[in-house]
Amino acid sequence: MTTVKVTQKRNGSTEISIAGEFNIYSAMDIYQQHFKSISLKELVNFKLKGITEIDTAGMQMLILLFKEVEKNNAQYKIHSSNEVIDEYSKLFNIHHYFNNNDSEIMEGN
Amino acid sequence: MSLDAALQTFFVEAQEHLESMESVLLQMDEGECDSEMLNNIFRSAHTIKGSAGIFGLNHIVEFTHVVENILDRARENEITIEAKLIDVLFKCRDHIQALVKCTPEEALSDIQLKDTGTELHALLAPWAAEDLNTVHEKETLPNIENQNQPVTLDKNKYWHISLRLSKDCLQNGMDPLSFIKFLSTIGEIKHIKTLADNFPDLASFNPELLYFAYEISLQSEASLETIENTFMFVQDGSDINILPPETELGRYIELIEQLPEDNQRLGEILIDCGALTANSLQQALNQQSSDITNQFDEKPKLGEVLSENNTVSKEVISAALDKQSKNPNKTIDNTSTNKQIRVDSDRLDLLINLIGELVINQQRIDILANKTTNTPLIEAVGDFEGFTEQIRDAALSLRMVPIGGIFQRFKRVVRDTAQELNKEIELVIEGADTELDRLMVEKLGDPLTHIVRNAMDHGIEAVDQRIEAGKSAQGQLKLSAYHEAGHIVIAISDNGRGIDKERVRAKAIDKGIIHEDNVLTDNELYQLIFHPGFSTAEAVTSISGRGVGMDVVKRNVESLQGSIEIDSASGKGSTFKIRLPLTLAIIDGFHVESKGTHFIIPQATIIECIDLVAHVDIEGRHCINLRGDMIPYLAMNEIFNLAESQPSTALTDDKAQQRAELVIVQFGGNIAGIAVDKLNGEIQTVVKPLGPIFKPLKGIGGSSLLGSGEIAFILDIPQLIELAIGSEIQINSNQESQR
Numbered sequence: 002m003t004t005v006k007v008t009q010k011r012n013g014s015t016e017i018s019i020a021g022e023f024n025i026y027s028a029m030d031i032y033q034q035h036f037k038s039i040s041l042k043e044l045v046n047f048k049l050k051g052i053t054e055i056d057t058a059g060m061q062m063l064i065l066l067f068k069e070v071e072k073n074n075a076q077y078k079i080h081s082s083n084e085v086i087d088e089y090s091k092l093f094n095i096h097h098y099f100n101n102n103d104s105e106i107m108e109g110n
Numbered sequence: 111m112s113l114d115a116a117l118q119t120f121f122v123e124a125q126e127h128l129e130s131m132e133s134v135l136l137q138m139d140e141g142e143c144d145s146e147m148l149n150n151i152f153r154s155a156h157t158i159k160g161s162a163g164i165f166g167l168n169h170i171v172e173f174t175h176v177v178e179n180i181l182d183r184a185r186e187n188e189i190t191i192e193a194k195l196i197d198v199l200f201k202c203r204d205h206i207q208a209l210v211k212c213t214p215e216e217a218l219s220d221i222q223l224k225d226t227g228t229e230l231h232a233l234l235a236p237w238a239a240e241d242l243n244t245v246h247e248k249e250t251l252p253n254i255e256n257q258n259q260p261v262t263l264d265k266n267k268y269w270h271i272s273l274r275l276s277k278d279c280l281q282n283g284m285d286p287l288s289f290i291k292f293l294s295t296i297g298e299i300k301h302i303k304t305l306a307d308n309f310p311d312l313a314s315f316n317p318e319l320l321y322f323a324y325e326i327s328l329q330s331e332a333s334l335e336t337i338e339n340t341f342m343f344v345q346d347g348s349d350i351n352i353l354p355p356e357t358e359l360g361r362y363i364e365l366i367e368q369l370p371e372d373n374q375r376l377g378e379i380l381i382d383c384g385a386l387t388a389n390s391l392q393q394a395l396n397q398q399s400s401d402i403t404n405q406f407d408e409k410p411k412l413g414e415v416l417s418e419n420n421t422v423s424k425e426v427i428s429a430a431l432d433k434q435s436k437n438p439n440k441t442i443d444n445t446s447t448n449k450q451i452r453v454d455s456d457r458l459d460l461l462i463n464l465i466g467e468l469v470i471n472q473q474r475i476d477i478l479a480n481k482t483t484n485t486p487l488i489e490a491v492g493d494f495e496g497f498t499e500q501i502r503d504a505a506l507s508l509r510m511v512p513i514g515g516i517f518q519r520f521k522r523v524v525r526d527t528a529q530e531l532n533k534e535i536e537l538v539i540e541g542a543d544t545e546l547d548r549l550m551v552e553k554l555g556d557p558l559t560h561i562v563r564n565a566m567d568h569g570i571e572a573v574d575q576r577i578e579a580g581k582s583a584q585g586q587l588k589l590s591a592y593h594e595a596g597h598i599v600i601a602i603s604d605n606g607r608g609i610d611k612e613r614v615r616a617k618a619i620d621k622g623i624i625h626e627d628n629v630l631t632d633n634e635l636y637q638l639i640f641h642p643g644f645s646t647a648e649a650v651t652s653i654s655g656r657g658v659g660m661d662v663v664k665r666n667v668e669s670l671q672g673s674i675e676i677d678s679a680s681g682k683g684s685t686f687k688i689r690l691p692l693t694l695a696i697i698d699g700f701h702v703e704s705k706g707t708h709f710i711i712p713q714a715t716i717i718e719c720i721d722l723v724a725h726v727d728i729e730g731r732h733c734i735n736l737r738g739d740m741i742p743y744l745a746m747n748e749i750f751n752l753a754e755s756q757p758s759t760a761l762t763d764d765k766a767q768q769r770a771e772l773v774i775v776q777f778g779g780n781i782a783g784i785a786v787d788k789l790n791g792e793i794q795t796v797v798k799p800l801g802p803i804f805k806p807l808k809g810i811g812g813s814s815l816l817g818s819g820e821i822a823f824i825l826d827i828p829q830l831i832e833l834a835i836g837s838e839i840q841i842n843s844n845q846e847s848q849r
Contacts, residue, residue: 025280028317037313057285061309062317069312092290093304093324 003027013043020051023059045077116343127154152181169217273324276347297330379430466796473817514542540590557663569606603685609678636676640664673828699795703788704746708822722772743783782834
């Protein structure tokens with residue numbers, strides 16, 4: 002079961018929170034419901050701590066969102082680390098996508 | 111390829127590798143052992159482990175890894191293959207088979223299976239290099255911590271793998287994660303670059319497609335084939351380039367120079383030195399053909415294709431070409447490449463069924479055409495019939511498989527049973543190339559096992575008994591297969607003590623199967639062995655001797671429209687002959703009628719047709735004298751209690767009409783006649799099995815639909831001959847007793 006919450010803040014930033022299994026089985030539904038026509042213009046805060054499992058389909062969607070943010074000259078921040086994401090990104094040498102997380106910012110803030 | 115299909119392929123291939131392992135072990139057991147055999151058995155274990163790893167079947171990986179490790183040590187001459195090790199390896203092979211058959215969850219919960227695994231690992235310990243648990247942990251878990259360190263790629267040392275996997279691989283259940291994890295088990299991933307350049311924009315993104323591409327630097331001692339096999343389930347639609355380290359290139363060139371001066375093609379030289387795999391060669395050959403856009407184009411050279419694709423380095427290709435140019439008998443011919451494809455047997459069965467329908471329809475068209483006077487149409491239908499027959503034969507040949515496969519299995523059965531019984535038994539196989547319908551091969555396994563085990567247990571004597579009887583200490587069991595009169599005969603013979611007729615007779619009387627006064631021929635006496643509950647063994651053993659089995663053997667063989675006969679000589683041995691039809695699907699038949707009911711007689715059993723009216727019954731029995739031979743016959747109308755369906759006024763001599771024609775049939779050494787009213791001629795017959803309700807019906811083997819839409823019954827000739835001979839014997843013995 003995957004929970005995705007997209008919140009547009011008053012300050013123009015967007016908060017994307019994903020929890021549960023983020024994989025090929027849920028990827029299509031999540032994309033259709035939440036990301037297909039999302040507009041990411043300002044700061045985007047990613048809350049990914051709740052992800053319990055991630056595969057290549059899930060990881061591709063995260064990278065797609067990061068790329069979309071950069072394309073729009075916006076910024077993204079990843080709040081606190083996640084073991085499964087760390088493991089995957091180290092294995093595939095893509096941890097640079099996740100290196101801009103601000104350890105000072107705690108989830109829930 | 112979907113995940114399910116890929117898994118299915120894994121199971122099929124694992125089974126093939128297990129069979130290959132068994133075959134090598136049996137050779138080793140006979141004292142043979144060379145580097146090729148060691149390479150073969152190692153490769154089998156290695157491929158099973160590798161493929162299992164891709165599917166995350168860790169229970170198989172964990173166990174097989176240790177076996178692979180031992181085989182590798184034997185390959186490197188660090189240990190020698192000795193009898194004790196062969197015994198353990200046989201058990202390990204069986205355990206891998208058991209593991210392949212169960213899911214990881216089942217493997218975890220099955221305590222007995224787990225214990226067997228632990229026990230076998232302990233048994234392997236004397237031949238293992240280091241503590242098995244340590245090795246295992248080190249090799250099966252990818253070393254994530256140490257990889258992806260920023261390293262300068264050293265072309266001298268590392269394999270370079272460029273992966274552009276097919277876009278739909280995620281949808282098919284293949285995540286690159288499993289491949290990368292597997293690569294970590296055969297070497298160390300020094301660097302990996304994940305390319306995300308091909309991502310579409312947000313709106314046209316498909317979350318189920320793969321957009322990542324990978325460039326991997328791997329340090330590994332594995333061969334090109336092993337590395338390439340990692341991706342065997344995603345090769346369709348993928349672009350995978352594997353470049354060997356430069357040190358490897360030097361080795362390839364050295365190997366090419368050392369190759370004997372054979373008449374080899376470029377591809378073969380490259381495969382022999384390990385620079386190219388058979389699969390990559392096939393892909394390059396396909397590309398070579400597809401690059402021709404019109405008939406005037408010249409085929410690009412194979413070397414150019416391989417070099418352009420970076421499949422093989424230019425240096426290695428030029429060394430191979432040099433080698434080829436030195437060969438005076440050089441011929442380049444790619445046309446004879448042996449191509450094989452794996453086809454699901456269900457698809458073949460569907461094809462046979464459809465061809466069955468085609469045959470029936472062709473017969474219908476034939477009937478309709480013959481009703482017209484349109485000669486061109488009749489001729490065209492004649493041609494159509496010819497082609498239908500060719501299609502039928504070609505399709506049926508697809509289902510034929512050599513019986514050798516099933517015979518090979520008995521090498522192991524004989525080895526194990528002989529050990530268990532403390533007997534010395536040699537297995538001789540003849541006619542392994544004889545082909546048989548796949549369905550029959552599958553169903554023959556159990557009956558053959560019963561007969562083989564019985565022959566070893568009851569037939570072949572213990573060593574001391576054999577020596578006492580002046581025989582060689584080693585008994586012989588022979589499995590042979592050959593064609594005979596449109597049938598396949600599978601003979602199982604031994605040079606043991608033979609069947610003791612007196613004991614069989616005494617046992618049958620004791621069990622109340624026959625009466626003391628019954629006079630039986632040798633053949634009838636032997637047939638008693640197939641009676642339910644019959645066993646002459648003095649002691650019930652775990653091998654055989656419970657009397658359960660031989661009756662089942664007979665039933666199984668009969669369900670395949672076959673028969674079984676026994677020949678035995680006291681002190682010399684016995685032979686069990688199983689006679690089977692070539693195929694069960696479509697047969698050449700002979701269409702006859704009796705009282706308006708249609709019957710088909712399998713043509714292979716027919717010797718001749720005669721006019722019955724010209725012959726006189728001997729002593730009022732259903733028996734005629736045919737050129738000095740006494741032939742018993744059966745009248746179809748009496749056997750099946752047929753009444754005239756459409757009373758015909760034209761028939762005046764009812765008796766003559768009832769059995770006007772006699773079809774003489776043979777099965778094995780027995781001959782009998784079948785009396786019918788009308789002979790309609792040859793016909794291709796699509797065999798449809800009869801429903802269970804007709805099972806007790808003797809003499810009918812199946813049914814078929816005629817071109818006219820009517821039903822015809824296919825006669826079971828072995829059963830009918832048995833019936834004819836049986837009734838003749840009965841009359842004889844009655845007459846004897848009256849005198």
